[in-house]
Amino acid sequence: xxxxxxxxxxxLGGSRPSNVKQSFSHGRTKNVVVETKxxxxxxxxxxxxxxxxxxxxxxxxxxxxxxxxAGISDVELARRMKALALAKSREVEExxxxxAEEAARAEERDRRRAEIEAKEAEDREREERAKxxxxxxxxxxxxxxxxxxxxxxxVNAPPGQTEVDRPTSSAPRKATEREREAQTRxxxxxxxxxDGRRGGKLxxxxxxxxxxxxxxxxxxxxxxxxxxxxxxxxxxxxxxEKVVRDVQLPEAITVGELxxxxxxxxxxxxxxxxxxxxxxxxxETIDAxxxxxxxxxxxxxxxxxxxxxxxxxIDQVEDKAxxxxxxxxIITIMGHVDHGKTSLLDAIRKTRVVAGExxxxxxxxxxxxxxxxxxxxxxxxxxxxxxxxxxxRSRGAQxxxxxxxxxxxxxxxMPQTIEAINHAKAAKVPMIVAINKxxxxxxxxxxxxxxxxxxxxxxxxxxGDVQDVEVSAATGMGLDNLLEAIALQAEILDLKxxxxxxxxGAVIEAQLDVGRGPVATVLVQHGTLKRGDxxxxxxQWGKVRALIDDKGDRVNEAGPSVPVEVLGLxxxxxxxxxxxxxxxxxxxxxIADYRMKAAKDKRAAIGAAxxxxxLMANAKANQSVSELPIVVKADVQGSAEAIVQAxxxxxxDEVRVRVLHSGVGAITETDIGxxxxxxxxxxxxxxxxxxxxxxxxxxxxxxxxxxxxIYALVDDIKQAASGLLSNEIREKFIGYANIKEVFKVSNxxxxxxxxxxxxxxxxxxxxxxxRDNVVxxxxxxxxxxxxxxxxxxxxxxxxxxxAFENYEDIRPGDVIEIFERESVERNL
Numbered sequence: 102x103x104x105x106x107x108x109x110x111x112x113l114g115g116s117r118p119s120n121v122k123q124s125f126s127h128g129r130t131k132n133v134v135v136e137t138k139x140x141x142x143x144x145x146x147x148x149x150x151x152x153x154x155x156x157x158x159x160x161x162x163x164x165x166x167x168x169x170x171a172g173i174s175d176v177e178l179a180r181r182m183k184a185l186a187l188a189k190s191r192e193v194e195e196x197x198x199x200x201a202e203e204a205a206r207a208e209e210r211d212r213r214r215a216e217i218e219a220k221e222a223e224d225r226e227r228e229e230r231a232k233x234x235x236x237x238x239x240x241x242x243x244x245x246x247x248x249x250x251x252x253x254x255x256v257n258a259p260p261g262q263t264e265v266d267r268p269t270s271s272a273p274r275k276a277t278e279r280e281r282e283a284q285t286r287x288x289x290x291x292x293x294x295x296d297g298r299r300g301g302k303l304x305x306x307x308x309x310x311x312x313x314x315x316x317x318x319x320x321x322x323x324x325x326x327x328x329x330x331x332x333x334x335x336x337x338x339x340x341x342e343k344v345v346r347d348v349q350l351p352e353a354i355t356v357g358e359l360x361x362x363x364x365x366x367x368x369x370x371x372x373x374x375x376x377x378x379x380x381x382x383x384x385e386t387i388d389a390x391x392x393x394x395x396x397x398x399x400x401x402x403x404x405x406x407x408x409x410x411x412x413x414x415i416d417q418v419e420d421k422a423x424x425x426x427x428x429x430x431i432i433t434i435m436g437h438v439d440h441g442k443t444s445l446l447d448a449i450r451k452t453r454v455v456a457g458e459x460x461x462x463x464x465x466x467x468x469x470x471x472x473x474x475x476x477x478x479x480x481x482x483x484x485x486x487x488x489x490x491x492x493x494r495s496r497g498a499q500x501x502x503x504x505x506x507x508x509x510x511x512x513x514x515m516p517q518t519i520e521a522i523n524h525a526k527a528a529k530v531p532m533i534v535a536i537n538k539x540x541x542x543x544x545x546x547x548x549x550x551x552x553x554x555x556x557x558x559x560x561x562x563x564x565g566d567v568q569d570v571e572v573s574a575a576t577g578m579g580l581d582n583l584l585e586a587i588a589l590q591a592e593i594l595d596l597k598x599x600x601x602x603x604x605x606g607a608v609i610e611a612q613l614d615v616g617r618g619p620v621a622t623v624l625v626q627h628g629t630l631k632r633g634d635x636x637x638x639x640x641q642w643g644k645v646r647a648l649i650d651d652k653g654d655r656v657n658e659a660g661p662s663v664p665v666e667v668l669g670l671x672x673x674x675x676x677x678x679x680x681x682x683x684x685x686x687x688x689x690x691x692i693a694d695y696r697m698k699a700a701k702d703k704r705a706a707i708g709a710a711x712x713x714x715x716l717m718a719n720a721k722a723n724q725s726v727s728e729l730p731i732v733v734k735a736d737v738q739g740s741a742e743a744i745v746q747a748x749x750x751x752x753x754d755e756v757r758v759r760v761l762h763s764g765v766g767a768i769t770e771t772d773i774g775x776x777x778x779x780x781x782x783x784x785x786x787x788x789x790x791x792x793x794x795x796x797x798x799x800x801x802x803x804x805x806x807x808x809x810x811i812y813a814l815v816d817d818i819k820q821a822a823s824g825l826l827s828n829e830i831r832e833k834f835i836g837y838a839n840i841k842e843v844f845k846v847s848n849x850x851x852x853x854x855x856x857x858x859x860x861x862x863x864x865x866x867x868x869x870x871x872r873d874n875v876v877x878x879x880x881x882x883x884x885x886x887x888x889x890x891x892x893x894x895x896x897x898x899x900x901x902x903x904a905f906e907n908y909e910d911i912r913p914g915d916v917i918e919i920f921e922r923e924s925v926e927r928n929l
Contacts, residue, residue: 249336348396349404350389357383359392363401373398415637415681415692420599420627428598429470429478429662430591431500431624435521436507441537443467444574445507446483449584468609468622468664469651473584477591480624480662482609500607500624503590504532505583506558510544510571514552522556531594533586534560534569540576598661603682604628608638609664611674611738613766619643619670623659623680630665630682631658635689639678640697642689643670673765676738727756727825730781731818732772733763734788740811741765744786747815756825758818768805770794777801786814828924832867836860836897836919843911844902849884852904853911862901862919863894870905871916881906 173181318326348362356374360367360383367383373395374381381387389405396403434442450471467483482501504525508518525532534553536546550560550569559565568586572579606625614620621638623630630636634645646669648656659665667680683689731748735741741763748758761779762772768783768790774797776783782804783790790798790805798805808814838855846852855862864885870878886902887895895901903917 343400346401347404348401349406350392350396351406352389353386354389354392355384355386356381359387359395363396363399365399370395370399415683420602424599424601425597426600428596428600428660429480430502430587430594430596431480431482431662432503432505432587433482433484433501434505434507435484435524437509437512437515437517437521440507440509440512440515440518441574442507443483445535445537445572446481448574448577448580449481468624470664473588475588477588478662479584479587479591480664482624482664500609500626501528501530502594502596503587504528504530505535505587506532507535507537508549508553509538510536510546510549511538511541513545513548514556519556522553522558531590532558532567533583533590534558534567535583536569536571537574539571539578540573546571596662598627600629600660602628604630604634604636604659604680605682606630606680608674608676608678608680611676611765612736613673613764615767617668619673621667621670621674621680622664623667624664625659625661627661628682629658629660630667630680634682635684635686636667636680636682637689637692638670638680639674640693640700641670641672641674641678642686642693643667644686645669673738676742728759729756729818729822729825730759730761730779732761732776732779732781732783734768734772734783734785735763735765736787738765740786744784744811744814747811748818751815751819751822756822758822767791768794770797773797773801773803776803782806784808784814784818786811826926828926831923831925832920833923834860834918834920835866836862838862838901838903838917838919840911840913840915840917841900842913846904849904851909851911852884852886852902853915853917854900855903855917856900857895857897859897860919861894861896862903862917863921864892866919866921868903868905869918869920870908870911871918872912872914874916877910877915878905878908880908 344364346363348359354362356370357367360370363370371381371383374387374391377391377394379387379391393403393405434446436442446467446469450469467481469481469483471479471481473479504521506518506521506525508514522532534549536549538544539546550563553560554563558567560567560569562569568590570579570583570586572583604625605627606623608621609624610622612620619641623638630645630648632645632648636643636645645667647667648659649666649668650656650659651664656665683692733741733744733748735744745760745763748760751758761781762775764772767788768785770791770793772783773790773794775781783798783806785805785807787809789807795805797803806817808817836857837859838857840853840855842854844852844854862885864882866882868880868882869876882903883906884902884904885892885895887899892901905911
């Protein structure tokens, strides 16, 4: 609204005159105060309701110019009256709007109340109809029972003849029964026009022509129906015989499965659960206690079983003495790194296995069979000697019959030799010491025998019971004696096994082959493993698709003590898992699923924090420890396991290596994605990345490192983890100074007059204030002066002035200790 001056009215966006003051309260404009020379007038802001008297701004209603205050022009009066009218109209509109909203809300409340009342009336009517129907059915049932229990009508007898005098002939009774049976057959015979069910057998012609369509009953079912109808017509009680079943009840079961095991209708089981207050469907799972109550309610017997009962099909079977037959001994070659284990086995096999080993060390468990010149078959296991392969050596000792401990004659007993001795003793298997490298000039076999005495291994040459043979893998010296010692030990053991039972074996090694899929090297211990056998191994299962011996030839079966590669697994098993042959594929899948679930629960339980203290401890540990994440891929399962164990040993309280994922097979795009999300490098051990993974790694900047020798891998990871360590701060004392006097200096504070008694005092060094050899303060110097000049350092024997930064409590006789800090890099 604008007046004749072209200005907007006051309070509606126009400019405020110089004589108008405006006050604010919490961001809202108060009433406008107009100060004039004669009178102070308060004008309400727009939108505020006008007083009931109709008087605003001190003006009488109607705006009589003769009665308005002095100093207000006609234009100002018209503007104020318009503002007042606008406020009144706005108030009227708001009141009308509020009344309309109140009327709408009242109408909505009335409508809802009417709906609720109608629904309640409908529910009451439905309940009354159901009650009336139930009463009617109850009346009918009572009438039927009364008619059924009523005595049969007496046959009309001649006058004067009583029931005792009635004829006893059975002919009329039999005729009556035949009539009843005929009537029963006529009434019980189903009508084809009524339900479309056939009454005779289904012939091939009928089935092919399709004349008998729809759901049809068998002859046995028709006969049972006729029998029930006959009994009902003759007044007999028709009750189906209750079949009591033994219901196997696991820890949790679905409603539908429970109904199937009880041979009851699912609707009846659901109805019974609803009576118990459980609103469930047939696909929901219930606990064992609830299921037990249901089983007892339906009159069956409960047989409690657990999930672990699925493994009962692979329980150990005791073999009869008559079924046992001789088997080849299993010999494990063990010893320290580079003592010639693989070379010795090569000399026995007349092969060159060691030529293919990276770095000249064995990093896999090899399984071979050797036939000696005497015709005896021997199964050899070659274990790695590096410290990281402890678990692989332990597995080799657990599945072996004889341990051949290889010790170099020029190197004597070493740490891995001692470990191999301990593994052999723990497995309680006999040991044969092979003193290798006898062809070298520095060979000293007597030193080897003497060192073995420290570990309670007494050889025969020193009046013990452990055989020792001096051999040379390079020249072949003593190999015949070694084979003879092995044959003698095997003869003493009298090794036998039953080849005619379900096979059981140990997984020596497992890998993921690109062309063949998961492959496991299995050493059969009992029974015979054949092509087509269904087996379960650890958390995996499969069907034997092919068997490959140590020479690379395909075989149809493998008996006891025979190492073979097994193809046909659904996943890569863990090295050391036990392979068991089962009857059906369903059993194998069920056992594998149970083991996988148990392993998952175990891992979750180990990593879970159950109490608040554990949560706080874990959070504190995670904050204080720096982690180096890595992703490991190896060629075989044993190498991956050894690398993970070696990584766990790297680190201290501040730094540790965390293996995000380890597996076998080539490096894939999934591994690169995991490494990129975690900022981790990918470690490939004897494997390479495929083309897609290499391209993705280049795009995302993920580092891939390849290794073929475990020494280099461990050293590089250790060096990388050392980079996460914080530098060590060391203090170096460079001087001492005695305070002789304390001076008060303006704008500086207390200044100590000192004499440097030892070393040198530097302005940049740290200082400590000692009083009676107790540290009072530690800090930095604010000033270091010699006479009136600020100096960088003061030599021993000179006087100087020192002032501490933010510290004034210094006294004569105190000692100032001057030191420097240096940062030193740390390594693991």
